[in-house]
Amino acid sequence: DIQMTQSPSSLSASVGDRVTITCRASQGISNYLAWFQQKPGKAPKSLIYAASSLQSGVPSNFSGSGSGTDFTLTISSLQPEDFATYYCQQYNSYPITFGQGTRLEIK
């Protein structure tokens, strides 16, 4: 199974900050990597697919990069609605696996 490791596990930041979350795969997954945002009590929302493609309707202050084993999600200027938990997910092969999540909190 491919293990996905996110860092950090939690992060405190302020509105307007630039934030980067990292996701590392235990083996190469090309660009078969997605990012999701989840708010408490809500379903996950798709942000990024194919490592760097923005899902329709997602604000452009979100961006993704990487290939192979190392990936990043960047929020260029944090907005109040961006405070949530973020997950990466590999879809290179079954079983599908997720990172453990990064909780982004208001400083």
Added chain:
Amino acid sequence: EVQLVESGGGLVQPGGSLRLSCAASGLTFSNYAMSWVRQAPGKGLEWVSTISGSGISTYYADSVKDRFTISRDNSKNMVYLQMNSLRAEDTAVYYCAKGFMVRGVRFDYWGQGTLVTVSS
């Protein structure tokens, strides 16, 4: 507008069975792979199962293999998860997700989830 609405969750005793349903609307249902992903209380996301658009191909996490069965009815825009031999560790919110089969499966839209509690 795409809508995925899960139902069928509830309280069940260990060893019992439950069938979850997911009703889809606002999409050409048979064009999409459908999956179940669960989230135990306070924990992260765990993929459970995926079925191809045609229903021919199915995939399962090892943790549920031989206990859970995914199926779909494209004439009704429904996907199901039959869960047998339930264990306490199956307690979770179960999300239905639509997506694309690209090597694995890429999710692009999720339902709001249904809670399954396995307890005596």
